[in-house]
Amino acid sequence: MEGSSLRVRKGAWTEEEDLLLKKCIEKYGEGKWHQVPARAGLNRCRKSCRLRWLNYLKPNIKRGHFAADEVDLIIRLHNLLGNRWSLIAGRLPGRTANDVKNYWNTHLLKKNIDTFTKTSNPKSYQLKSNTKVIKPRPQILSKRNFLVNLDEYNNNNNNNNNNRAETSNNVVLANCGDNHGGYCFPDHDEIMWWENMMMNEKKVDGHQLQCSANDIDESVLDQIMNEDNFGNTMDELFLDEEPWNVFNP
DNA sequence: AATCTCTTCAACCGCCTCCGG
């Protein structure tokens, strides 16, 4: 059980601990987090070390106020992706998922409060039931799994050729919406979502993308679809790095 | 000056997925 071992330190990090961790990462590189506490001589769990490095010590981390264009991008990406903080942060150079999440919760949630309803927990909110957010969850799949899943997907859609997933082009797989016999294939909605996204279509399977409006704001969506504030095209925005993995069958 | 309330954000927790044995 993580963190259950005796005498593992918790709480705020000291300068000394930061220094030890930094030296360790500089010497051995990132990764193998289970070895980091021993290598660094830290009395911390691997997760704590990883988090400290990623959110605070890692070079090029940008701190301080979010610029207007960063805020704008966060809002638009959140409308598109929901609470996928790591993906949103991936499009904001120097920002961490934790930073983005905190900023959203402390600054932006209040401005978008009409979109949410309170839950039993006074600190948490959920989307109102009349809104739908499509949450794509791309993942890296093995070739074997891809083919099996694709076959099953197509078998399940034999009556409608329009729904067939094609192998001739790059295909982005969403995470499973359903499980079938121990492996999964994506929801039809998610397949269509990705296919349409890649084709830069504005209409996404009849669903609204924005969670805060009843109708899609075409101008905003156009902007989201075509270019973000850092000059990335939509293809780059979603396909240029992991985990937005493109699989070439 | 003291106390209370609110805000912020670093850190923790629990869960999920992947991967190798």
Place this chain on the structure above:
DNA sequence: TCCGGAGGCGGTTGAAGAGAT
């Protein structure tokens, strides 16, 4: 096929500081 360990993620907490009374 199963299982356990590791990496990673999002939700949540709570300490500390800021502001209000």
